Amino acid sequence: MAAKLSATVATGLCAVLLASCAGTKLENIRGMDVQGGAFNSALYQGYVERSEHEYEYGDYDSSDLFARRAQRAAAGERVQPLQLDGEGDRVVEGAREMQSKMPAIREARADLVSVLGRSARTKAPEAAAKAQVAFDCWVEETQADHIQDCRTRFNKALQTARNAVEPAQAQQTTETAPAAPEQPESPEPESYTVYFGFDSAQLSSDAREVLSQVAEAAEDRPDAQISVTGFTDTVGPEDYNQNLSFRRAQAVKQALSGRGIEADRISTAARGENQLAVETADGVREQRNRRVEIQLF
Structure with missing residues (x-):
């Protein structure tokens, strides 16, 4: 069946065949009212776009994966970046099939979680959301050119978010006393x-x-x-x-x-x-x- 068959028609065919079909969740998550502030709004929109992208390429399982994450973001949940061991939405096939990218991804996830934990969701919500969506894209993709595109977008967005939570320290002069060490912020509930x-x-x-x-x-x-x-x-x-x-x-x-x-x-x-x-x-x-x-x- 053609990859660009609409989700609505696909849903109808699934009902007729009395079978469970992948690729049917996208139609249900468009235009949702989003709770949770600017970060969740940007995260929701990014996941919707990823779901649409995967659907256009005929990867209905990945489309459903991102649709579920969009739905959680819209509900106000704190959706975490994808894990690499498949404990979350499903086993990440890209991470399993392309072991060569695993070390870089593990390091990138640790950096992302660190930046998110330092209030990037509130200080730079759009950049933080773009970084998370791009990271999940990087994990999920298996085609080399798509992986590189996701990774490039991730690095760019992460740097923007990091700059928001790690402002450059002002140069101290000999006349200026050292500033008191900055107290770490309490993590948000x-x-x-x-x-x-x-x-x-x-x-x-x-x-x-x-x-x-x-x-x-x-x-x-x-x-x-x-x-x-x-x-x-x-x-x-x-x-x-x-x-x-x-x-x-x-x-x-x-x-x-x-x-x-x-x-x-x-x-x-x-x-x-x-x-x-x-x-x-x-x-x-x-x-x-x-x-x-x-x-x-």
């Missing part, structure tokens, strides 16, 4: 949300993907504490929902512990049907209220 099925504490595949992102962030910030808070919608008795929200929080904590995060870094709380994300009447099913909120601080 990072928030994530996973959603649950009705009357369920089972983690979906989408939830597990988000938890992989949390694990990546926790690895990058080994001193950060993690709070996990469970919620429900308004269907059912309050005491039942209180217990259900606790079970959801525990399921998330266990999943994070299984990804190597120390249990003593994770605190849990249960709110039941209190503090709804979407206000509803009693007895209303609402998926956005069936959630666990996770924060690194």
Whole structure:
């Protein structure tokens, strides 16, 4: 089938064939309202463009990968740069197939995470977002000319972001006393949300993907504490929902512990049907209220 077949038609064909198709997520992420400020807005737009690019080239798996990341950015989540071991959205085929680029990529990711951790998201949001999108492009690509293009854009954007968080030091004269050492800024809190099925504490595949992102962030910030808070919608008795929200929080904590995060870094709380994300009447099913909120601080 032609690579430029529209996502809408592809989605329809998937439905007709009763099969799961790659390349169908792009159509659902265009024109989303973005939460999380200028960095998330720029990151969302960059991931949408990457998803469109991969779709045009017929790489529907990569198109879906970037579409999912765009959706998370639009939801206000702190999306981390792609990991190289496939623990996140999926195994990165480019990184597996082209071992020669791995050392440079590992060093680049460490530089990017360092710059992002020094408030580049707020001091240079567009450059920081361009650097992250270009890095993910570099990891994902397998064609040499495309890899070089992504790498060039990454280096340029990263330098712009680095300049914003590492201003050139003024030359000191013999008459000027040395300035007091700059105090490092406290890292910004990072928030994530996973959603649950009705009357369920089972983690979906989408939830597990988000938890992989949390694990990546926790690895990058080994001193950060993690709070996990469970919620429900308004269907059912309050005491039942209180217990259900606790079970959801525990399921998330266990999943994070299984990804190597120390249990003593994770605190849990249960709110039941209190503090709804979407206000509803009693007895209303609402998926956005069936959630666990996770924060690194």
